[in-house]
Amino acid sequence: MDIARIEAAAERLAGHARRTPLLSSPFLDEIAGRRVLVKAECLQHTGSFKFRGALSAISALDPDSRKQGVIAFSSGNHAQGIAAAARMHGIPAVIVMPSDAPAAKIAGTKGLGGEVVPYDRATENRDAIGARLAEDRGLTLIRPYDEPEVIAGQGTCGLEIAEQAAEAGVCEADVLVCCGGGGLTSGIALALEARAPGLRVRPAEPEGFDDVKRSLAAGEIARNAQLSGSICDAIVTPQPGELTFPIMRRLCGPGLAASEDEVLKAMQLAFRHLKVVAEPGGAVALAAALFRGEDIEGDAVVCTISGGNVDPEMFKRALDTPL
Amino acid sequence: MDIARIEAAAERLAGHARRTPLLSSPFLDEIAGRRVLVKAECLQHTGSFKFRGALSAISALDPDSRKQGVIAFSSGNHAQGIAAAARMHGIPAVIVMPSDAPAAKIAGTKGLGGEVVPYDRATENRDAIGARLAEDRGLTLIRPYDEPEVIAGQGTCGLEIAEQAAEAGVCEADVLVCCGGGGLTSGIALALEARAPGLRVRPAEPEGFDDVKRSLAAGEIARNAQLSGSICDAIVTPQPGELTFPIMRRLCGPGLAASEDEVLKAMQLAFRHLKVVAEPGGAVALAAALFRGEDIEGDAVVCTISGGNVDPEMFKRALDTPL
Numbered sequence: 087m088d089i090a091r092i093e094a095a096a097e098r099l100a101g102h103a104r105r106t107p108l109l110s111s112p113f114l115d116e117i118a119g120r121r122v123l124v125k126a127e128c129l130q131h132t133g134s135f136k137f138r139g140a141l142s143a144i145s146a147l148d149p150d151s152r153k154q155g156v157i158a159f160s161s162g163n164h165a166q167g168i169a170a171a172a173r174m175h176g177i178p179a180v181i182v183m184p185s186d187a188p189a190a191k192i193a194g195t196k197g198l199g200g201e202v203v204p205y206d207r208a209t210e211n212r213d214a215i216g217a218r219l220a221e222d223r224g225l226t227l228i229r230p231y232d233e234p235e236v237i238a239g240q241g242t243c244g245l246e247i248a249e250q251a252a253e254a255g256v257c258e259a260d261v262l263v264c265c266g267g268g269g270l271t272s273g274i275a276l277a278l279e280a281r282a283p284g285l286r287v288r289p290a291e292p293e294g295f296d297d298v299k300r301s302l303a304a305g306e307i308a309r310n311a312q313l314s315g316s317i318c319d320a321i322v323t324p325q326p327g328e329l330t331f332p333i334m335r336r337l338c339g340p341g342l343a344a345s346e347d348e349v350l351k352a353m354q355l356a357f358r359h360l361k362v363v364a365e366p367g368g369a370v371a372l373a374a375a376l377f378r379g380e381d382i383e384g385d386a387v388v389c390t391i392s393g394g395n396v397d398p399e400m401f402k403r404a405l406d407t408p409l
Numbered sequence: 410m411d412i413a414r415i416e417a418a419a420e421r422l423a424g425h426a427r428r429t430p431l432l433s434s435p436f437l438d439e440i441a442g443r444r445v446l447v448k449a450e451c452l453q454h455t456g457s458f459k460f461r462g463a464l465s466a467i468s469a470l471d472p473d474s475r476k477q478g479v480i481a482f483s484s485g486n487h488a489q490g491i492a493a494a495a496r497m498h499g500i501p502a503v504i505v506m507p508s509d510a511p512a513a514k515i516a517g518t519k520g521l522g523g524e525v526v527p528y529d530r531a532t533e534n535r536d537a538i539g540a541r542l543a544e545d546r547g548l549t550l551i552r553p554y555d556e557p558e559v560i561a562g563q564g565t566c567g568l569e570i571a572e573q574a575a576e577a578g579v580c581e582a583d584v585l586v587c588c589g590g591g592g593l594t595s596g597i598a599l600a601l602e603a604r605a606p607g608l609r610v611r612p613a614e615p616e617g618f619d620d621v622k623r624s625l626a627a628g629e630i631a632r633n634a635q636l637s638g639s640i641c642d643a644i645v646t647p648q649p650g651e652l653t654f655p656i657m658r659r660l661c662g663p664g665l666a667a668s669e670d671e672v673l674k675a676m677q678l679a680f681r682h683l684k685v686v687a688e689p690g691g692a693v694a695l696a697a698a699l700f701r702g703e704d705i706e707g708d709a710v711v712c713t714i715s716g717g718n719v720d721p722e723m724f725k726r727a728l729d730t731p732l
Contacts, residue, residue, distance in 0.1 A: 107430060107452060112493075113520055126452075128684040129430060170435075190681065197436055357724070358513065361451040361686040361717030394684030398728040401680070405721040 087234055087333060089280035092241035092273065095142040099242055102174065103138050104130050106243075108250035108388075111359035118376050121386035123254055125247055126362050128394030132198065134320070134368065135243055135270050135392050136160075136167030136230075142239025143228045144171045153177055157225040159212040162191025163320050163393050164230040169200030180225055182216050188319065188397050207314060231269030232327035240270040244277025247388060251285060256386045258284035262342060262371035264392040265289035265298050266321035268330030274390075275337035285388065288339040290371035292318040292349065298326050298334065299341025307331055317346055317400065320367030320393055342381055344373035352376055353404035356391060366400065368393035410557055410656060412603035415564035415596065418465040422565055425497065426461050427453050429566075431573035431711075434682035441699050444709035446577055448570055449685050451717030455521065457643070457691065458566055458593050458715050459483075459490030459553075465562025466551045467494045476500055480548040482535040485514025486643050486716050487553040492523030503548055505539050511642065511720050530637060554592030555650035563593040567600025570711060574608060579709045581607035585665060585694035587715040588612035588621050589644035591653030597713075598660035608711065611662040613694035615641040615672065621649050621657065622664025630654055640669055640723065643690030643716055665704055667696035675699055676727035679714060689723065691716035 106129045114122045127135040144156060155178030158168040165181040172179035181195050185204040195202055205215055220227045229236065247261065261278065263271040268289070275287040289298045295316050300308040309325045316322050326334065344352070349366050352373035356364045364372065371389035375382070429452045437445045450458040467479060478501035481491040488504040495502035504518050508527040518525055528538055543550045552559065570584065584601065586594040591612070598610040612621045618639050623631040632648045639645050649657065667675070672689050675696035679687045687695065694712035698705070 104430065107427065109452065113517075129432065129449075133682075133684050194436075354721070357686055357721070359456075361456050363680055363684040363686065398677070398680070402725050402728060405725060 087237060087276055089276060091234065091238040092245060092277050095235065095238040096242045096245055098145040099138060099141055099239065102141055103242065105246055106130055108254065109360045113359045114355060114376065118387065119379050120384065122375050123251060123256060123386065123388045124360060124372060125243065125388065125390045127243060128362050128364055128368055128391050132166040132170045133393055133395045134163035134167065135240060136163040137170055138242050139236035139239035139269055140164065140167035140228065141171040141174065143233055143235040144175055146235040147226060151226050154224040154226065155179060156228050157182065157216055157220050158228045158230065159216045160230055161319050162187045162195065163395060165195040165200060166191065166198055168228055169195050169198035173199045180219055182212050188395065190397050191395050194395060231267030232329045234329065237269050237273045237330065241273030241277040243270065244274035245281060247274060248278055248281035248285065251282060251388055256388065257282065259384050259386045259388050260339060260382050261285050261287045262290045262374050262387065262389040263287055264321055264368055264371045264390055265291050267323040267327045268298060268334050270390065270392060271338065272330040272333035275333060279337055286339045287337060289334065289341040290374045291321065291341060291343050292316050292370055293343045293345050295322050296341060296343040299343055301326050301331060302335060302338060302341050318349060318367035318370055320365060321370065342374040342378050344370050344378060347407065348373040348377045350404040350407040351409055354407055354409065357405065362391060363394040363396065363401065364391045365393045365396035410560060410599055412599060414557065414561040415568060415600050418558065418561040419565045419568055421468040422461060422464055422562065425464055426565065428569055429453055431577065432683045436682045437678060437699065441710065442702050443707065445698050446574060446579060446709065446711045447683060447695060448566065448711065448713045450566060451685050451687055451691055451714050455489040455493045455517065456716055456718045457486035457490065458563060459486040460493055461565050462559035462562035462592055463487065463490035463551065464494040464497065466556055466558040467498055469558040470549060474549050477547040477549065478502060479551050480505065480539055480543050481551045481553065482539045483553055484642050485510045485518065486718060488518040488523060489514065489521055491551055492518050492521035496522045503542055505535050511718065513720050514718050517718060554590035555652045557652065560592050560596045560653065563596030564600040566593065567597035568604060570597060571601055571604035571608065574605060574711055579711065580605065582707050582709045582711050583662060583705050584608050584610045585613045585697050585710065585712040586610055587644055587691055587694045587713055588614050590646040590650045591621060591657050593713065593715060594661065595653040595656035598656060602660055609662045610660060612657065612664040613697045614644065614664060614666050615639050615693055616666045616668050618645050619664060619666040622666055624649050624654060625658060625661060625664050641672060641690035641693055643688060644693065665697040665701050667693050667701060670730065671696040671700045673727040673730040674732055677730055677732065680728065685714060686717040686719065686724065687714045688716045688719035
C-alpha cells in the first residue's frame, strides 16, 4: 500500500464521490478549547465514507469478474456503499447483513438495489455465509476494510483532508478518525504520511470496544471482549484488520475512546452547530475532540464524522441528552 | 443591480464564505419523480445563507463608518450572519430581535458576539427601534434584504448553483428558492440570468404566508394577512422588498407554496437522505420540489435548503411526522 494506489483510486472516484466539506464552528472551538475542523463524510453518497472504498474496489475489478457481481458483509454502511457503487456499474450486489442492523441501513441498502441476506450476529458466521454465496453465484467478495483497494479508496478522504486543512492554515494537528476495522484510519494515515506529514492520525473508538486503541498500546492485535451492546454499531469489529493494523501501528498516534454519553452529546452538537446528521459510530471522533481534550496536543484538531445513517429514535435520544 | 456587483461580492467573500455542496439522493429523486439537486446553505457559516449578504454588506462599507459598528433587525438568521461578519471585521453588532425568536437563534447571535435588543413583534415597531439605536450610536443599519450589497452577497449562492448544476449536467430546470423578503431569491435570479439562463428561479413560501407568490401573480406588491403563526418563522415578512420585487417580477417564474406538513416531511427526508439539518423556513423549497411536482416542469429541479437553525423540539416534531 502506498500513495500511488490512493492517487489511482482518487482518479477512479473523480466525478463520482463527493468532495465533502471540512466544517467548523466557533461554538465547537470554545467547547474543545482549540480549533476543531470536522471532515463531514456523512455528506458522502450513501451517508458514509464507505462509498469511497466500495467504488474504489469495484472499479478496480477486471471487467469479466465485475459483471458477475459482488458480495459484501456489513452492519450497514459498507453495504450501502457497495450497493450504490454496484448500481453505478450496473452489476448485482448481494449484502450479508446482521438481522439487528438499524432499519434505516437495511432500507437504504435495499433502496439502492442491493439484495439483502440477513444473518444472526450471535449464532451465525457471516464469513462462512458470504463465502458460500460467493462461490455459488460467482460473486467477488469485497471486504469492508482488509482489502487494499478499499483502503486506497478510503485514503482519498485523507487526500482531501490534507488539502483542506492546509487551506484552513492547519499543518500540525492530531486527526481523530472513527475506527472500526481500520480501513478509513489506515487509508487516511497513508495519505497524510505523503501529503501532510504534520497531521498525525489517531483512531477514535467507543469505550468498551476499543480494540484498536489497546492493540496499538500493546503492539499486537487485541480483540474486543464483546461485539454487541454499543450504540456505535457501525464501527464495532472483532479486532483490527490484518492489513490495516500494521499500517496503523507504523503511522498512528495513541488511540482515544469516548463514552456513549459523550457520543450522544457530540451528535447533538453537530446538529446544533454544524447542521449535519452524525450516527453514533460516526460521532465518536468528534466526541473525543470535544470531551477528551486533555489527551490531545496542539491548538487545532481535525476529526471525521464518518457517517450519518441513524434512525430517528436514536437521533431523538441524542437531542434529549443534557449537554 | 447587475452581475458585476455579485462578482465583486464573491471576491470579497472568497476564503470567508463556504462554497456549500449541491447534494442529491436517489431516494429523493424517486419521491419527486425527477432529479432533485439541493443547495445546502444550512452548511454555510452561522447555519444559513444570510452570512453571505451580511459579510458582503459589511465588507463594502467605508472603513470609517464600519468601525462605528452595524445594526440589524432580524428573526435570527440575518442576526447571526451580521454578528459573525461583524466579529470577522472586529466591529460591534447590535441586533434588534423579536422576543419570541427561537432560542437557538438568540443564543447563536449572542454567542457570536452580537448585542441582542429584544422587541415585541406584536406591539413594537422594529424599524423605529433600529433607527433610534442607529442614530444614537452611529451604527450603520444593514437591512436584511432591501439592500443592494446584501442582494449581491446572496447572489454569490447563485454563482455557485450555476457552476454546480452545470457540473451535474443540469442546464435547464426550475430553481426553487426559500423566499421571505426576496434577498436570496432576487440575488440568485440575477446570478442565473447571467450565468445559467436555462435555470429559472421560482420563490417557495409557506401556505398562508405566500405574499411573494401572490405579488408575482398580481404584478404588484401584496401583503401577508398575518405575520405570526407559521413554523417557518425565518422567512415570514410583511411583503416583498421594494428592491427585490422588481427583480423577482422580471426574472422569476410563478411562486410555489407548501403546507406545514409538507415542510416537516421535507425536514425529515433531508435528515434521512441528505444528512443535513433544515429549519422549517429552510425546507419549504425542498417541500415544494418533493410534493408539488405537478406545478414543476422538466426532468430535474434545483432547490435551496436556506438554513438549519432549528430548536431540537421542532426537529423532533419533524422526525415524528408520518411520511
